[in-house]
Amino acid sequence: MTRSTTRPEDSPWALSVASLTASAGRSRDVDARFPAPSGIGDEVIGVREGDEVHVTGRIDSVVDGLVLTAHIDAPVHAECTRCLTPLDHAWGVDVTAFFPYDSAAFADEADDGHEVQIVAGEEEDGDVYPLSDDRTIADLEALLRDTLVEALPLQPLCRPDCRGLCPQCGTNLNEHPDHRHEVTDIRFAALEELRRRMAEENGGSGDGSDSRDGSGDAGSGSSAGDAGTRRNA
Numbered sequence: 475m476t477r478s479t480t481r482p483e484d485s486p487w488a489l490s491v492a493s494l495t496a497s498a499g500r501s502r503d504v505d506a507r508f509p510a511p512s513g514i515g516d517e518v519i520g521v522r523e524g525d526e527v528h529v530t531g532r533i534d535s536v537v538d539g540l541v542l543t544a545h546i547d548a549p550v551h552a553e554c555t556r557c558l559t560p561l562d563h564a565w566g567v568d569v570t571a572f573f574p575y576d577s578a579a580f581a582d583e584a585d586d587g588h589e590v591q592i593v594a595g596e597e598e599d600g601d602v603y604p605l606s607d608d609r610t611i612a613d614l615e616a617l618l619r620d621t622l623v624e625a626l627p628l629q630p631l632c633r634p635d636c637r638g639l640c641p642q643c644g645t646n647l648n649e650h651p652d653h654r655h656e657v658t659d660i661r662f663a664a665l666e667e668l669r670r671r672m673a674e675e676n677g678g679s680g681d682g683s684d685s686r687d688g689s690g691d692a693g694s695g696s697s698a699g700d701a702g703t704r705r706n707a
């Protein structure tokens with residue numbers, strides 16, 4: 475419960491920048507792996523907490539802070555919104571972020587200040603994140619979360635022209651492009667069944683009139699009735 479356990483360098487997302495902040499004009503390559511922060515997407519699409527996120531790029535010191543220019547690779551889990559195929563693949567986002575030395579802007583933003591609010595408002599247009607108080611650590615947790623959440627595709631598709639699923643039976647139309655339901659076939663089949671049954675009934679009378687009735691019964695029910703009365707008689 476002691477606060478000393480939350481030192482900036484203990485963060486899983488701590489990036490040491492001590493060598494850069496001594497003066498402007500320094501730079502070094504960044505090639506680091508971090509656990510994905512929580513809160514990136516959901517069950518449908520997102521990055522699972524703890525999955526490895528790879529950050530490659532460079533970080534440069536300028537007069538008033540550090541500039542990170544990087545490519546973030548993250549394993550996104552998603553489903554195609556049309557055919558529900560799982561889409562698990564690496565996914566890359568480019569990011570540029572500024573870490574100002576003057577962290578007062580962040581503190582004042584939370585407290586009060588009229589003019590400071592304007593400054594903070596301008597800075598929010600870019601990706602601006604605080605350094606640790608001693609300027610040795612850039613914590614990338616918020617940066618990773620913000621960047622990945624913002625870049626999540628809203629309508630992930632397995633491919634741009636995904637055909638989706640058959641609305642009647644759920645067959646994947648990408649795998650079965652010729653799949654279709656012949657709705658009229660069902661009606662014809664029922665009609666055919668009816669015709670067959672009537673032919674059977676007429677044939678069951680066994681008086682040799684079935685061929686004549688079979689051709690005429692569809693047009694006039696009276697002939698079939700006549701056959702029935704004649705049979706009863």
Ligand SMILES: [Zn+2]
Binds near residue numbers: 557631
């Ligand atoms: Zn699809």
Ligand SMILES: [Zn+2]
Binds near residue numbers: 641643653654655
């Ligand atoms: Zn179908």
